[in-house]
Amino acid sequence: MAHVLMPEPDGRILGRRVEIIAALEAVAGPGNVISDPAETIAYECDALSAYHCPPLAVVLPRSTQEVADVLKTCLRLGVPVVPRGSGTSLAGGALPTADSIVIGVSRLNKVLETDFPNRFIRVQSGMTNLSVSQSVEAEGFFYAPDPSSQLACAIAGNIAMNSGGAHCLKYGVTTNNLMGVTLVTMDGEIVEIGGAHCDPAGYDLLGVICGSEGQFGIVTEAVLRILRKPEGARPILMGFDSNEVAGECVADIIKAGVLPVAMEFMDKPAIIACENFAHAGYPTDVEALLIVEVEGSPAEIAEQLAQIREVAQRHSPKVMRESESAMQSDLIWKGRKAAFGAMGQMADYMCMDGTIPTSQLPFVLKRMQEMSKEYGLGVANVFHAGDGNLHPLILYNANKPGDQEKCEAFGSDILKLCVEVGGCLTGEHGVGIEKRDLMTVQYNEADLEAQMRVKDVFDPAWLLNPAKVFPMAVSHSRRMRNSQGEAA
Amino acid sequence: MAGELEIIAPQSEQELSELVAGAMRKQTPLEIIGAGSRKGYGNPVAATSQVSTRAISGITLYEPAALTIVARAGTPLDEIREVLAAEGQHLPFEPADWSQLLANETRPTIGGTVATGISGPRRIQAGAVRDSLIGVRFVDGTGAITKNGGRVMKNVTGYDLVKLMCGSQGTLGILTEMSFKVLPMPRKTATLTLDGLDDKRAMEALSMALGSPFDITGAAHFAQSGDTIIRIEGFADSVAYRCNELTRLLAPFGPAEINDDPTVNQQLWQSVRDCTEFSGKPGAIWRISLKPSDGPKLVAGLRTKMPLEAIYDWGGGLVWLLVAEEGDCGAGAIRSAVAATGGHATLVRASDAMRSTIGVFQPEAAAVAAISSALRSRFDPAGILNPGRMYAPTNAMRKAG
Numbered sequence: 001m002a003h004v005l006m007p008e009p010d011g012r013i014l015g016r017r018v019e020i021i022a023a024l025e026a027v028a029g030p031g032n033v034i035s036d037p038a039e040t041i042a043y044e045c046d047a048l049s050a051y052h053c054p055p056l057a058v059v060l061p062r063s064t065q066e067v068a069d070v071l072k073t074c075l076r077l078g079v080p081v082v083p084r085g086s087g088t089s090l091a092g093g094a095l096p097t098a099d100s101i102v103i104g105v106s107r108l109n110k111v112l113e114t115d116f117p118n119r120f121i122r123v124q125s126g127m128t129n130l131s132v133s134q135s136v137e138a139e140g141f142f143y144a145p146d147p148s149s150q151l152a153c154a155i156a157g158n159i160a161m162n163s164g165g166a167h168c169l170k171y172g173v174t175t176n177n178l179m180g181v182t183l184v185t186m187d188g189e190i191v192e193i194g195g196a197h198c199d200p201a202g203y204d205l206l207g208v209i210c211g212s213e214g215q216f217g218i219v220t221e222a223v224l225r226i227l228r229k230p231e232g233a234r235p236i237l238m239g240f241d242s243n244e245v246a247g248e249c250v251a252d253i254i255k256a257g258v259l260p261v262a263m264e265f266m267d268k269p270a271i272i273a274c275e276n277f278a279h280a281g282y283p284t285d286v287e288a289l290l291i292v293e294v295e296g297s298p299a300e301i302a303e304q305l306a307q308i309r310e311v312a313q314r315h316s317p318k319v320m321r322e323s324e325s326a327m328q329s330d331l332i333w334k335g336r337k338a339a340f341g342a343m344g345q346m347a348d349y350m351c352m353d354g355t356i357p358t359s360q361l362p363f364v365l366k367r368m369q370e371m372s373k374e375y376g377l378g379v380a381n382v383f384h385a386g387d388g389n390l391h392p393l394i395l396y397n398a399n400k401p402g403d404q405e406k407c408e409a410f411g412s413d414i415l416k417l418c419v420e421v422g423g424c425l426t427g428e429h430g431v432g433i434e435k436r437d438l439m440t441v442q443y444n445e446a447d448l449e450a451q452m453r454v455k456d457v458f459d460p461a462w463l464l465n466p467a468k469v470f471p472m473a474v475s476h477s478r479r480m481r482n483s484q485g486e487a488a
Numbered sequence: 489m490a491g492e493l494e495i496i497a498p499q500s501e502q503e504l505s506e507l508v509a510g511a512m513r514k515q516t517p518l519e520i521i522g523a524g525s526r527k528g529y530g531n532p533v534a535a536t537s538q539v540s541t542r543a544i545s546g547i548t549l550y551e552p553a554a555l556t557i558v559a560r561a562g563t564p565l566d567e568i569r570e571v572l573a574a575e576g577q578h579l580p581f582e583p584a585d586w587s588q589l590l591a592n593e594t595r596p597t598i599g600g601t602v603a604t605g606i607s608g609p610r611r612i613q614a615g616a617v618r619d620s621l622i623g624v625r626f627v628d629g630t631g632a633i634t635k636n637g638g639r640v641m642k643n644v645t646g647y648d649l650v651k652l653m654c655g656s657q658g659t660l661g662i663l664t665e666m667s668f669k670v671l672p673m674p675r676k677t678a679t680l681t682l683d684g685l686d687d688k689r690a691m692e693a694l695s696m697a698l699g700s701p702f703d704i705t706g707a708a709h710f711a712q713s714g715d716t717i718i719r720i721e722g723f724a725d726s727v728a729y730r731c732n733e734l735t736r737l738l739a740p741f742g743p744a745e746i747n748d749d750p751t752v753n754q755q756l757w758q759s760v761r762d763c764t765e766f767s768g769k770p771g772a773i774w775r776i777s778l779k780p781s782d783g784p785k786l787v788a789g790l791r792t793k794m795p796l797e798a799i800y801d802w803g804g805g806l807v808w809l810l811v812a813e814e815g816d817c818g819a820g821a822i823r824s825a826v827a828a829t830g831g832h833a834t835l836v837r838a839s840d841a842m843r844s845t846i847g848v849f850q851p852e853a854a855a856v857a858a859i860s861s862a863l864r865s866r867f868d869p870a871g872i873l874n875p876g877r878m879y880a881p882t883n884a885m886r887k888a889g
Contacts, residue, residue, distance in 0.1 A: 140701075422639055442645055453867065
């Protein structure tokens with residue numbers, strides 16, 4: 001491994017291991033501290049599993065006050081802290097270092113208040129994304145952001161990474177559905193930001209906390225907007241002769257004033273892999289497949305689908321199939337949702353997450369195929385076409401020496417291309433360690449300085465999830481300022 | 489006062505950057521304005537120079553198919569509206585125009601719209617200014633040109649300073665360019681009106697409508713007339729269908745009247761957006777953000793203490809109050825009642841002297857205020873950007889050392 005470097009652990013912290021664990025047990029209670037290496041190993045990585053390192057200890061507090069006490073203790077002892085939701089980050093957001101304490105919110109998993117007339121729910125942040133929706137489902141409501149890991153991922157992690165999902169085009173991402181948080185800062189201060197009302201009296205601190213990748217504090221509670229479920233939803237499937245034509249069709253649907261709830265795009269390698277895996281009935285003789293879903297009452301769905309068909313006809317689709325039953329809808333989605341699993345059957349893969357202006361879609365897809373040939377690695381594309389958020393899956397063989405490095409280099413090139421055409425490095429996964437060293441491709445020194453100043457405010461000692469988001473060299477002086485020494 | 493000051497209008501971001509860097513060296517406080525259409529909003533600023541972004545103007549990119557527009561700060565809001573409308577699109581957050589409310593002839597700029605972060609009735613369905621804003625360029629208090637976000641709508645690369653800049657009223661940096669996610673304009677608009685409801689019943693009706701699957705884009709209530717209005721937008725068949733369903737759903741609140749005349753609807757919702765009902769009337773105006781169901785009780789409580797008029801927007805989450813401009817304009821009673829709900833109250837309109845004494849914005853809790861103050865001292869170490877506009881100027885000045 002070790003293409004991405006983490007700082008060498010601080011020997012002086014490791015040397016005080018016993019003292020640190022005792023101090024944590026004193027404030028958190030022995031039952032809430034895990035220090036046995038046989039157990040801490042369960043926390044050695046997140047979903048970016050190529051990188052792993054067990055922490056010095058793990059604390060699983062049972063209340064906001066306990067989180068505050070633990071953070072205060074870590075600050076006093078000068079120990080770095082890695083916050084953790086459910087550990088589903090694809091960017092290494094929850095990757096520990098050997099000298100760090102992981103603070104997990106998994107025991108904070110209760111609903112605190114449900115208010116249907118005012119359309120919000122207040123939850124502890126360890127609840128999973130899906131369980132939030134499930135807890136309001138009986139009344140016909142849901143929580144809109146739906147990352148594909150929603151069965152497992154925690155609200156705390158969703159807030160840290162500003163997670164998205166397939167339905168963002170209509171409903172937005174986490175930040176657009178978050179109304180308030182209880183944030184515990186490194187000095188143990190418990191800060192209430194936002195709440196059941198709209199918009200702040202002063203600065204939009206909630207906006208900058210969301211997506212701060214666990215570097216500002218630990219969110220223990222959240223107020224989330226809940227929405228009434230639409231009456232129904234129905235997808236239409238369309239196949240085209242080329243990526244260009246499919247891209248134009250996406251553009252024209254948007255221009256026609258229709259706002260589908262989802263517009264998913266698959267290129268040929270992805271179509272074939274998904275079809276072979278899920279038998280969803282996808283046409284395998286087309287170059288590009290679009291799945292467009294609309295919502296509403298049966299009449300509204302019919303009205304929107306008629307508009308979409310009319311637009312699509314202008315682009316001579318080879319296939320156009322409207323779902324006619326819940327079973328057909330499920331089948332159409334089954335293929336798409338199986339994409340990652342299908343790829344996993346064929347090879348190891350890395351999932352990238354850049355966003356591009358949708359107008360650049362045909363160019364970027366073409367360029368990616370060229371790069372695929374140059375690197376000798378396959379690439380398949382399944383992505384959210386309406387918002388330009390790409391998820392190229394680069395296929396490689398983890399057992400073949402040098403393949404992972406080649407794959408990472410290919411991935412970097414794709415992300416650089418995204419920035420070059422006016423997009424960004426990450427649309428919904430976050431920077432973490434994965435894209436940390438590419439930040440200078442998108443942002444110059446002044447841009448990064450402005451961001452780091454905000455961390456200075458929330459975490460002056462740079463102990464919270466340090467050595468992430470910013471290139472090591474860029475954050476070096478800040479991380480050194482208060483640490484007792486770092487070998488890296 | 490600022491009106492007598494010479495207005496400096498740099499022609500470019502670079503020129504602005506040099507000007508701010510010079511002001512920092514000389515510790516010259518600057519009042520930052522766009523066109524000046526919201527003059528009279530915010531705490532009066534004690535500045536020796538006035539800097540306007542009006543000359544840093546123009547739409548730099550518009551891709552209708554990507555739902556993206558990028559414009560420089562000084563671009564008139566009207567120009568952006570027109571360009572978008574030509575493609576059947578609009579800014580989803582329904583930017584307010586307070587020129588009438590604040591008795592000011594000047595037309596707003598897009599920079600001022602973002603800096604003040606004021607959203608209209610569609611806030612409840614399409615989000616606030618900050619939810620449409622996807623990228624910014626700004627000059628901070630040291631003169632450093634900084635960018636954050638970009639021109640794509642899904643972007644989690646680094647911290648989201650876009651949100652922080654939105655609504656910071658020039659106190660963390662001077663916006664020079666911004667990108668937005670735009671949306672298709674609805675083809676058809678209809679308004680469902682219920683009449684004669686008291687505030688509490690009205691909130692119940694709005695709440696029921698907003699909790700339905702019928703995608704409401706406006707929900708307001710006029711306390712004086714008892715009119716409760718609900719906006720439904722979209723394709724024609726869909727609007728008709730939802731109007732029917734809502735009429736049935738809201739039957740317990742009395743018969744509903746539906747109006748789908750485009751002009752009537754446009755004027756009606758513009759009046760809610762800009763609170764024109766109060767614009768011709770004398771008095772101080774408050775804008776209160778709170779949990780929707782808390783509104784009626786709060787207003788009833790305040791009525792026992794002072795004469796007032798009230799308009800509810802955002803399904804009750806936003807309450808406009810018109811009170812007599814005397815004493816503390818009701819600040820003591822209003823602020824403590826609102827604070828008890830967890831919301832906040834902004835003094836939108838009152839004389840300079842009143843706004844200076846009372847303070848336009850609700851004071852933040854100590855822990856939050858400490859973070860805000862520390863942010864200001866990092867982005868504007870000399871305390872020269874709109875000192876005092878949002879927060880007491882001394883904080884930034886003192887911490888700057």
